[in-house]
Amino acid sequence: MRSPKDFFGPLAVGAPAPVREVPARPSRMIHFFDPSNEKMAAKVPGMVGTVDVLLGNLEDAVKADRKEAARQGLVDIAKATDFGDSTQLWTRVNSLDSPWVLDDLITLVTEIGDKLDVIMVPKVQGPEDIHYVDRILAQLEARAGLTRPILVHAILETARGMANVEAIAGASPRMQGISLGPADLAADRRMKTTRVGGGHPGYLVRQDPATDLGEGVDPVTAERTTYQQDLWHYTIARMVDACAMHGIFPYYGPFGDIKDVVACEDQFRNAFLLGCVGTWSLHPVQVDIAKRVFSPSAEDVAHARRVKEAMGDGTGAVMLDGKMEDDASLKQCLVILELAERLSANDPELADLYAVDAPAAEGEGS
Ligand SMILES: CC(C)(COP(=O)(O)OP(=O)(O)OC[C@H]1O[C@@H](n2cnc3c(N)ncnc32)[C@H](O)[C@@H]1OP(=O)(O)O)[C@@H](O)C(=O)NCCC(=O)NCCSC(=O)C[C@](C)(O)C(=O)O
Numbered sequence: 001m002r003s004p005k006d007f008f009g010p011l012a013v014g015a016p017a018p019v020r021e022v023p024a025r026p027s028r029m030i031h032f033f034d035p036s037n038e039k040m041a042a043k044v045p046g047m048v049g050t051v052d053v054l055l056g057n058l059e060d061a062v063k064a065d066r067k068e069a070a071r072q073g074l075v076d077i078a079k080a081t082d083f084g085d086s087t088q089l090w091t092r093v094n095s096l097d098s099p100w101v102l103d104d105l106i107t108l109v110t111e112i113g114d115k116l117d118v119i120m121v122p123k124v125q126g127p128e129d130i131h132y133v134d135r136i137l138a139q140l141e142a143r144a145g146l147t148r149p150i151l152v153h154a155i156l157e158t159a160r161g162m163a164n165v166e167a168i169a170g171a172s173p174r175m176q177g178i179s180l181g182p183a184d185l186a187a188d189r190r191m192k193t194t195r196v197g198g199g200h201p202g203y204l205v206r207q208d209p210a211t212d213l214g215e216g217v218d219p220v221t222a223e224r225t226t227y228q229q230d231l232w233h234y235t236i237a238r239m240v241d242a243c244a245m246h247g248i249f250p251y252y253g254p255f256g257d258i259k260d261v262v263a264c265e266d267q268f269r270n271a272f273l274l275g276c277v278g279t280w281s282l283h284p285v286q287v288d289i290a291k292r293v294f295s296p297s298a299e300d301v302a303h304a305r306r307v308k309e310a311m312g313d314g315t316g317a318v319m320l321d322g323k324m325e326d327d328a329s330l331k332q333c334l335v336i337l338e339l340a341e342r343l344s345a346n347d348p349e350l351a352d353l354y355a356v357d358a359p360a361a362e363g364e365g366s
Pocket residue numbers: 031032033034039040043044057060061155157180181182183184185196253254258281282283284
């Protein structure tokens with residue numbers, strides 16, 4: 001077990017000091033691209049400023065014989081691109097038992113460590129995996145002379161990882177967040193869905209049999225309404241709790257049915273309502289869905305503001321539109337307002353929508 005004091009010092013001589021609080025930068029969509037796919041990679045510079053996170057994927061979905069090309073492609077893109085203030089650069093390295101991960105870490109931290117905000121680690125099984133990455137990153141950061149620590153994001157995609165999710169979330173001050181990996185997790189748990197995220201029509205509850213259908217009608221086989229349930233509810237809810245208790249951020253993950261933009265929006269919204277701050281976008285068509293879902297609505301922001309005003313010093317109970325508001329419901333509203341303010345700081349359109357005073361652009365008003 002680590003001492004809490006270990007969290008205050010670097011794990012290698014000369015490495016930057018760990019962060020005490022995870023920076024709450026907008027990360028509504030973590031946009032995946034394959035740096036070895038020239039057509040896709042060519043689109044990346046043009047996406048800067050339109051997505052919160054660009055993630056160069058080196059793991060699954062990159063062909064085994066393109067792993068080196070993907071790694072080098074990411075280095076080239078990172079060196080040639082100015083990501084500005086509103087887009088972060090992340091990567092997903094290969095899994096810790098793969099033949100590629102050591103070179104992924106050494107090359108990326110050495111070559112573009114100053115541009116990388118977060119390294120996503122797949123198939124994390126327990127805190128020991130995070131400790132391994134934590135130490136090696138500190139050594140590489142020291143060698144590269146980095147002044148800012150690279151943060152770590154775990155993907156929850158094994159049953160053991162799921163059982164250890166709280167320990168993973170609290171394993172290191174580098175922990176930035178956790179995403180759901182529904183495909184690997186389903187396989188590892190031997191779930192019987194072959195979809196990448198989303199619901200399943202077979203996972204349902206059925207209305208009780210009617211009692212008054214008349215002579216000769218079998219109430220059991222008669223038509224009854226069914227309600228599809230969310231396969232991922234338990235997993236996401238537990239992940240959200242683990243992240244919240246350790247002050248890091250939970251994310252949904254991939255929605256593989258690219259054409260079904262409606263169900264994608266539903267899945268994203270469920271995750272947003274449960275506490276996730278963002279999701280992955282695998283295809284450009286999912287970017288706007290994520291942006292829409294993970295930015296609170298103007299109505300929710302206006303309501304939250306009214307509650308805040310009505311609650312005065314923040315204590316007691318009041319009636320607003322026939323509903324009780326009190327200290328606790330005010331806290332719910334403050335979650336929405338804080339998010340709206342954070343998003344508005346980088347997005348004048350949202351600032352306008354929420355009627356938040358956007359910060360003056362550089363040089364303005366001086
Ligand atoms: C689904 C695919 C094959 C459809 O790719 P496509 O080319 O067939 O699609 P398209 O509709 O024809 O594409 C239209 C245009 O958009 C481009 N494009 C297409 N996608 C992107 C992109 N992401 N970023 C930037 N540009 C993109 C594409 O190159 C094309 O350009 P063009 O108009 O010039 O011809 C493709 O979108 C893709 O490969 N996406 C990324 C897939 C990926 O990263 N998968 C791994 C994450 S999910 C996962 O790992 C699971 C997990 C967590 O591990 C676990 O649950 O266990």
